[in-house]
Amino acid sequence: MVQQGIATLVVVGVGLIGGSFALSLKRAGLVGHVIGVGRTRDNLLRALELGVVDEISQDLAAVAPRADVVLLASPVGQMGRLMQSMAGKLPAHAIVTDAGSTKSDVAALFRQFLPDHLPRCVPAHPIAGSELSGAAAAQYGLYEKRKVVLTPLPETEEDACEGIAALWRACGAVIHRMSPAEHDAVFATVSHLPHLLAFAYVGMVAGKDDAQRCFDFAATGFRDFTRIAGGHPEMWRDISLANREALLVELERFRQQLDTITQQVRDSNEAGLADSFDKARAARVAWHQKFLREGQT
């Protein structure tokens, strides 16, 4: 099916993630017609104007019967309701996928709200975040060399999974597969925990009596370290709670490491501190070299 392209794509949530997916597939000639669905009429009109979508709707249930593929690119908090509205309305062949940052919860939602459609459900996570949002943020090339993790359910049919993989590959992405639980453990470590640490750190500074003077002398190290504390508070609240179990494990692990380093400072343990910093630096340098080699920036 996908090799010849898909006739109708429904994108729910026409912002950076959903809009860029639609634009990239259009450029690749892999989609005939894109229906943009959302809550904000102004944003939908903007998406239409910009050619990100060909048709707009605020009623997912009404357009679901025409879908070949549905991408849920909405906050995870809205997904249950969205899935529910499609139940019994999707063509049997239609594939439903998503772009949420957590996967165990999305898998559970599919199971709860689309129990008869599970063979065509493909939970997925494109690794391409940004503070940008709205239809105007949609861009060709966003997914070039980015990773997309597919976390199929036991029920998911291989051709549905491969169909979604082919669409993402057409956007320039590199496909990985793992289970929802594996996904959530990995992203608790490399994404969710650092967001919490950045929020905690900036919150701590902001709460100091001399916060203003501290901020006055913050420079480029602070800028980069805290960039992710500019993320959307509600989105990160939802992610933190959706991935609560894995995140608590990582928080405890981090606390132990911080306790170790704090004790090394307290003891003026020169060799211990140099060793802690040295191991971290070596790992970071090796990671960054690999990241650049993969063409990521």
Added chain:
Amino acid sequence: MVQQGIATLVVVGVGLIGGSFALSLKRAGLVGHVIGVGRTRDNLLRALELGVVDEISQDLAAVAPRADVVLLASPVGQMGRLMQSMAGKLPAHAIVTDAGSTKSDVAALFRQFLPDHLPRCVPAHPIAGSELSGAAAAQYGLYEKRKVVLTPLPETEEDACEGIAALWRACGAVIHRMSPAEHDAVFATVSHLPHLLAFAYVGMVAGKDDAQRCFDFAATGFRDFTRIAGGHPEMWRDISLANREALLVELERFRQQLDTITQQVRDSNEAGLADSFDKARAARVAWHQKFLREGQT
């Protein structure tokens, strides 16, 4: 003195910080002759080749009698020895300044090793770091719009302090003054603590059984959050121990904030988490807007 420029500048440590200072003063026409002093002959030769310095020496004691201004741009761990080697050899008018990231310890070293020269000693901290090092990293414009904090001793003469301020202003920098203790408290908050957190975080990830898979999925948020974990391990060990007291206070403060957020995750406290993240985000956004308005990037 400085208004007419200085005849001879001695720069100890000809890397990014010291080299860029020399280059910027040369371009401003404020220095007649620059002597570069260092431990590594290859780096000194490179500095000479690149026109960063006009003369090189590996013997600070031998060139100190010719200095009008000495900039110690070496790791803080070497400064005591360097000061000692200049004792009794400096002209009475010569001003000695430094570029160390901590100031209470440098103030104490001045007091210990140059007790008869304190009126001409000006501890200072240019806020311009980078992972780059060596003479080849020296650049015009590094200090453009950057902040330089001067932390004069009670004994420091105003004309010495103003002389160093004028040189940094000629490099494009903005001058601030505070006490060494105030400086160290502020930088424990905005620089030293985030470095420790970044080192602790990367160290924690690197120590996991599934570290390689985690690193494979780390993206731009991870990249920025961990950039400062690429810093020099020995330099950060020295800074952490030089500013041990202030840093321990900040570590404890951070741990309390992290405990609060961890408890909010544990309790699935939606309102609490959203509030924690919201306050941090608002502070970060306001800080970044101000940072950009000041022309910093």
